[in-house]
Amino acid sequence: MTPELEQPLDRLNRNDRPPTEADLRALLEVQGDDLRELYARADEVRRRAVGDEVHLRGIIEFSNYCHRRCDYCGIRAGSPGVKRYRMAPDEIVAQAVQARDWGFGTVVLQSGEDPWFTTDRVCDLLEKIKAEAGLAVTLSIGERPADDYSRFRAAGCDRYLLRFETSDRELFAKIHPDDDYDGRLACLDQIRAAGIQVGSGFMIGLPFSGLDVLARDLLFATQLDLDMIGCGPFIAHPDTPLGGHPAWADREIYFKAIALLRLMNPLSHIPATTAFDALCPNGRDLVLTRGGNVFMPNITPVAYRALYQLYPNKPCVDEDGGACARCIVRRLERLKRPPARGRGDSVKRGKGNG
Numbered sequence: 001m002t003p004e005l006e007q008p009l010d011r012l013n014r015n016d017r018p019p020t021e022a023d024l025r026a027l028l029e030v031q032g033d034d035l036r037e038l039y040a041r042a043d044e045v046r047r048r049a050v051g052d053e054v055h056l057r058g059i060i061e062f063s064n065y066c067h068r069r070c071d072y073c074g075i076r077a078g079s080p081g082v083k084r085y086r087m088a089p090d091e092i093v094a095q096a097v098q099a100r101d102w103g104f105g106t107v108v109l110q111s112g113e114d115p116w117f118t119t120d121r122v123c124d125l126l127e128k129i130k131a132e133a134g135l136a137v138t139l140s141i142g143e144r145p146a147d148d149y150s151r152f153r154a155a156g157c158d159r160y161l162l163r164f165e166t167s168d169r170e171l172f173a174k175i176h177p178d179d180d181y182d183g184r185l186a187c188l189d190q191i192r193a194a195g196i197q198v199g200s201g202f203m204i205g206l207p208f209s210g211l212d213v214l215a216r217d218l219l220f221a222t223q224l225d226l227d228m229i230g231c232g233p234f235i236a237h238p239d240t241p242l243g244g245h246p247a248w249a250d251r252e253i254y255f256k257a258i259a260l261l262r263l264m265n266p267l268s269h270i271p272a273t274t275a276f277d278a279l280c281p282n283g284r285d286l287v288l289t290r291g292g293n294v295f296m297p298n299i300t301p302v303a304y305r306a307l308y309q310l311y312p313n314k315p316c317v318d319e320d321g322g323a324c325a326r327c328i329v330r331r332l333e334r335l336k337r338p339p340a341r342g343r344g345d346s347v348k349r350g351k352g353n354g
């Protein structure tokens with residue numbers, strides 16, 4: 001690492017002199033040998049802090065109904081040509097049982113903000129999955145009223161994933177025409193207060209933003225002290241208001257963000273999110289070698305997969321959950337990383353303590 005980058009790198013994980021936005025901007029611009037060194041250090045910190053094991057979380061995309069209109073999302077309300085589906089609760093439970101049989105320790109239930117799934121229905125679902133599959137459960141179902149989170153916790157919800165998407169208030173308002181930045185952040189507080197492990201994160205490479213916003217996103221995600229930090233590249237969906245916005249010229253920027261997150265958050269779980277494979281075919285594998293320690297295979301029944309397209313070129317839409325489970329084992333073998341056994345709770349807070 002060149003001498004002028006050593007100091008900002010050194011400040012990434014220091015409480016007495018935390019990194020500044022300028023530090024992060026400088027580190028986001030590294031190339032060549034410095035970039036290789038950045039990735040190697042992130043991989044080493046990951047290995048020392050959370051080990052070589054990769055936690056597997058099977059995602060079930062159970063409904064693509066959504067009442068919101070986020071400007072980047074392929075299933076936003078009113079999006080033309082989206083065939084809507086909603087899995088029956090019993091079908092979701094059966095898929096969670098399959099997930100357990102395929103060896104997953106956690107199931108992630110993901111959907112748009114679908115009002116059909118009332119608080120009672122979600123709680124019922126959680127209780128049945130706990131009773132029949134015995135897995136850790138992550139919910140990723142958007143913003144809910146404050147009281148819902150404690151009810152979800154009581155029904156068995158272990159973790160909740162709700163991304164803040166960007167720390168820039170104006171940009172948030174611009175791309176979320178029917179949502180509120182403060183409301184989103186309040187939800188994260190309420191989730192934590194309910195005793196649920198908190199996952200959040202942002203989109204890397206959003207239009208109308210640059211390295212300054214990305215640097216602030218990295219700082220903000222760190223400040224939130226998250227159990228899990230889930231970030232993915234912005235990939236323009238053609239049928240959305242942000243369709244046609246190009247990816248950033250520096251194609252490494254997405255991986256640099258992951259490496260810096262790991263260096264600043266040694267103990268957080270950091271997933272290789274699916275969208276990285278839409279960026280390049282081995283995108284998720286690269287994330288796992290640059291700070292990531294979680295893989296989230298899609299185990300949605302194949303009949304629905306192609307209908308849950310938040311962004312184009314989504315991988316694995318023709319495979320069933322069993323094929324995805326076998327594929328991830330092969331990918332991890334190539335990386336010489338063992339799949340973790342068990343639930344993979346937050347390393348920061350210990351089992352179930354939020």
Ligand code: SF4
Nearest residue numbers: 066068070073076112
């Ligand atoms: S990003 Fe989520 S909340 Fe926004 S439109 Fe898409 S599914 Fe709905």
